[in-house]
Amino acid sequence: MDFQKIKEFFGSERVTELLASGWFFPAVIVGVILFGTMLLGGGRDDNKEPFTGNSLVAGRTYYIWVGEIAVYDVDWSNRAWDSNGTGPDLYYELYSGNSMVFSSDVRTDTLVARWTPVGIDYMDELTTMLAGGKGKSSFEEFIQAGLFKATVDGEVGLRMKDNDFIDSTWAGLWGLPFEALHEGENVFTAEYSAPVYGGGDSGLEVQTNGNAVQSVVVYVIPADGMVDYLKLQLMQKHGGY
Incomplete structure (x- = not known):
């Protein structure tokens, strides 16, 4: 790996300005989404109303993730989350039956934790690209969500925890x-x-x-409509819709 090349890249005037502005990493994420959009195209009919609260269809595959978890100020044993007085380090796991299909990143010292459906290992991806590699080969690898096939009597297992140093403390164990x-x-x-x-x-x-969980926001998007969903979010956020 050419570390001198990486050093020169991050030391360049333009990148220094972007890093200082706080827009460098968001720009990388937007670029990844747009690149995936160009590769995959849309998966749904443009004439259909997108994601308007349609009921799930048995046999269809969906991306499911948690956008927000808000917990009470004590754990479910009515004790402080952490002995040093800080808030919990929240994360969640999604289960299909007894099988875990997704585990989120940890959000530290907070009573309200949020996640987005697209993630990227910044340094790994950037150094791979700078070294002349192609980066992640599949757009699917950027999606931070569980894949589920809906069934008539099935459910999504949602386990929410505080990531302690020795062990994890339960916040909530829900079935959706x-x-x-x-x-x-x-x-x-x-x-x-x-x-x-x-x-x-x-x-x-x-x-x-x-x-000890006060509220949860869960997002469900058909797997074949995920690219369209991300495109819609980008357009709405940047005023292009």
């Missing part, structure tokens, strides 16, 4: 039936509750899970 979801944005709220213990040899086994 496909029939309760629709295309686009889905908002769910829940009351705080402590777990109920009892039974087993110790009498300390959890009989009923607690909940």
